Amino acid sequence: MIKLAVVGATGLVGETILEELAKRDYDLDIKLLTSAQSASQAIHFKGRELITEVLGPDSFQAIDYALFAIDGELAKVYVPQAAQAGCVVIDNSSAFRMEQSVPLVVPEVNPAVLKTHQGIIANPNCSTIQSVVPLGALRSYGLKRVIYTTYQSVSGSGRAGIEDLVRGQRGEAPQFYPVAINNNVIPQIDDFLADGYTKEEQKMIEETKKILELPDLKVTATTVRVPLQSAHSVAMVVEMEKPFDLAAVKQLLAEAPGLSLIDWPDYPTPLQAAGREDILVGRIRRDNSAPNSLHIWCVADNIRKGAAGNAVQILDELI
Amino acid sequence: MIKLAVVGATGLVGETILEELAKRDYDLDIKLLTSAQSASQAIHFKGRELITEVLGPDSFQAIDYALFAIDGELAKVYVPQAAQAGCVVIDNSSAFRMEQSVPLVVPEVNPAVLKTHQGIIANPNCSTIQSVVPLGALRSYGLKRVIYTTYQSVSGSGRAGIEDLVRGQRGEAPQFYPVAINNNVIPQIDDFLADGYTKEEQKMIEETKKILELPDLKVTATTVRVPLQSAHSVAMVVEMEKPFDLAAVKQLLAEAPGLSLIDWPDYPTPLQAAGREDILVGRIRRDNSAPNSLHIWCVADNIRKGAAGNAVQILDELI
Numbered sequence: 001m002i003k004l005a006v007v008g009a010t011g012l013v014g015e016t017i018l019e020e021l022a023k024r025d026y027d028l029d030i031k032l033l034t035s036a037q038s039a040s041q042a043i044h045f046k047g048r049e050l051i052t053e054v055l056g057p058d059s060f061q062a063i064d065y066a067l068f069a070i071d072g073e074l075a076k077v078y079v080p081q082a083a084q085a086g087c088v089v090i091d092n093s094s095a096f097r098m099e100q101s102v103p104l105v106v107p108e109v110n111p112a113v114l115k116t117h118q119g120i121i122a123n124p125n126c127s128t129i130q131s132v133v134p135l136g137a138l139r140s141y142g143l144k145r146v147i148y149t150t151y152q153s154v155s156g157s158g159r160a161g162i163e164d165l166v167r168g169q170r171g172e173a174p175q176f177y178p179v180a181i182n183n184n185v186i187p188q189i190d191d192f193l194a195d196g197y198t199k200e201e202q203k204m205i206e207e208t209k210k211i212l213e214l215p216d217l218k219v220t221a222t223t224v225r226v227p228l229q230s231a232h233s234v235a236m237v238v239e240m241e242k243p244f245d246l247a248a249v250k251q252l253l254a255e256a257p258g259l260s261l262i263d264w265p266d267y268p269t270p271l272q273a274a275g276r277e278d279i280l281v282g283r284i285r286r287d288n289s290a291p292n293s294l295h296i297w298c299v300a301d302n303i304r305k306g307a308a309g310n311a312v313q314i315l316d317e318l319i
Numbered sequence: 320m321i322k323l324a325v326v327g328a329t330g331l332v333g334e335t336i337l338e339e340l341a342k343r344d345y346d347l348d349i350k351l352l353t354s355a356q357s358a359s360q361a362i363h364f365k366g367r368e369l370i371t372e373v374l375g376p377d378s379f380q381a382i383d384y385a386l387f388a389i390d391g392e393l394a395k396v397y398v399p400q401a402a403q404a405g406c407v408v409i410d411n412s413s414a415f416r417m418e419q420s421v422p423l424v425v426p427e428v429n430p431a432v433l434k435t436h437q438g439i440i441a442n443p444n445c446s447t448i449q450s451v452v453p454l455g456a457l458r459s460y461g462l463k464r465v466i467y468t469t470y471q472s473v474s475g476s477g478r479a480g481i482e483d484l485v486r487g488q489r490g491e492a493p494q495f496y497p498v499a500i501n502n503n504v505i506p507q508i509d510d511f512l513a514d515g516y517t518k519e520e521q522k523m524i525e526e527t528k529k530i531l532e533l534p535d536l537k538v539t540a541t542t543v544r545v546p547l548q549s550a551h552s553v554a555m556v557v558e559m560e561k562p563f564d565l566a567a568v569k570q571l572l573a574e575a576p577g578l579s580l581i582d583w584p585d586y587p588t589p590l591q592a593a594g595r596e597d598i599l600v601g602r603i604r605r606d607n608s609a610p611n612s613l614h615i616w617c618v619a620d621n622i623r624k625g626a627a628g629n630a631v632q633i634l635d636e637l638i
């Protein structure tokens with residue numbers, strides 16, 4: 001019997017974590033932790049009825065693993081408490097990702113670093129997760145530079161994002177995003193930094209280097225919210241050291257764990273990726289504007305694979 | 320009195336050409352040409368009522384200027400007929416853009432080539448027009464490489480695109496796009512070429528080099544349809560020969576004809592650009608992944624500035 005806590009169990013990511021857990025055969029004793037607002041709700045899990053409890057300092061006694069799906073500020077308070085209570089934490093927020101003692105893990109790319117954990121394991125940003133899997137598959141070519149340009153769905157902002165899109169479709173003003181997302185695209189995700197980048201862009205840049213263990217990799221990013229419910233797309237330009245054969249690259253991507261190649265003249269779209277656990281890549285083309293440069297169009301369900309799926313995959317590795 | 324023909328007068332571009340013409344003080348005798356289907360319609364122009372006529376081989380007798388806004392296949396037939404009849408043609412299709420004898424003109428960037436015309440002048444692709452204006456402003460830094468990643472609205476496909484988005488919002492299947500555009504993004508605009516690029520991507524690449532008169536410029540593109548009605552956005556990465564000061568680059572862009580800078584922490588969005596005649600740039604940042612490299616986020620109304628506006632600006636230059 002594994003004693004597991006899911007923190008933020010009624011959020012979009014928490015809910016999907018439970019769906020992913022329900023697909024597994026683990027013998028689980030699950031504690032569902034939420035804010036006071038969402039406490040005492042009944043949640044069905046594999047024919048059982050679980051009641052949500054208020055998250056507090058004593059929530060983690062005798063818990064083996066805690067999956068956190070709450071925002072960074074709250075995570076900063078409760079994640080260390082959970083780790084101190086002896087529980088192994090998988091945290092979905094950005095609060096601990098860049099700390100040296102915290103492994104940042106995508107199981108298809110860097111499972112080995114999991115062993116180095118000291119009680120806290122970080123789950124990367126959703127756009128980063130789907131992007132580093134194809135990059136990881138290409139490591140043997142020598143990665144030099146990556147340019148990310150994203151098309152991110154509103155579910156990346158949780159329920160508030162979806163509600164704002166629906167609000168816009170009804171002709172109402174936005175309440176969550178700074179400007180309307182319906183009939184629009186917003187080239188801002190998360191807050192701005194002083195250098196003009198957003199935190200989302202910084203996360204993609206820094207997390208990519210950490211996960212791939214390539215501190216000198218050149219990475220840049222432009223992250224953009226688009227008016228759709230599910231799945232993120234990333235247009236990637238990947239410059240490599242070594243020349244490549246396009247057919248060989250396609251085969252490598254098609255056979256890599258976690259990836260599915262939707263090959264030319266077909267291509268993956270967000271509607272197609274929604275609900276899937278694999279990452280779809282397509283539009284694999286030579287970029288003729290630089291030597292050994294490649295275009296990849298990469299689409300994944302940001303909750304199903306990104307946030308929730310990757311966290312449960314990390315749990316799989318630990319168990 | 321200038322004798323002018325607008326070909327494809329009832330389409331989205333043709334209609335906007337008439338709106339742009341109505342803002343000017345020219346003394347015009349306008350002939351509206353359409354397919355048989357759209358003929359004999361009454362169109363209001365500055366208080367007058369004009370009746371559409373069927374486009375045919377004899378449509379261009381005694382016409383000074385003809386603005387074509389019909390598809391490439393039809394343009395291939397009628398544009399040469401109009402030019403032979405002695406009329407100066409401004410053609411919005413891609414049919415003649417890459418012909419050496421045909422100037423491809425964005426008045427803010429290369430007005431001088433207009434003088435070389437032999438009866439046919441080509442209006443560039445809408446995404447290209449908005450992108451080359453900021454690039455033109457940066458020419459003194461020595462342009463080396465440009466990476467385009469686009470977010471193109473459905474009005475780029477004309478009425479058929481808008482109807483498909485509305486159809487999707489009503490839960491109906493697409494009739495124009497190969498897959499649903501509502502709640503989706505489609506990484507395909509126009510047909511595919513054998514090398515995996517789309518014709519839209521090829522247009523952006525080749526037209527950029529021709530307009531800037533930089534045949535050796537390195538250019539690559541990924542063009543994507545997004546579910547919104549109006550205005551295209553282009554995320555541009557621009558690598559230059561010379562080092563730059565970010566404030567100086569911003570000032571150059573802010574002062575360039577046809578451009579408006581929406582500076583950090585604000586930024587332009589498609590909703591904001593819709594209906595405007597200027598091109599909005601923002602999110603001007605240093606790209607730290609390469610020397611002398613710059614990020615530009617560029618938004619414009621693809622019909623108002625792109626297709627129709629640029630064609631009428633060319634007419635202004637000719638008159």
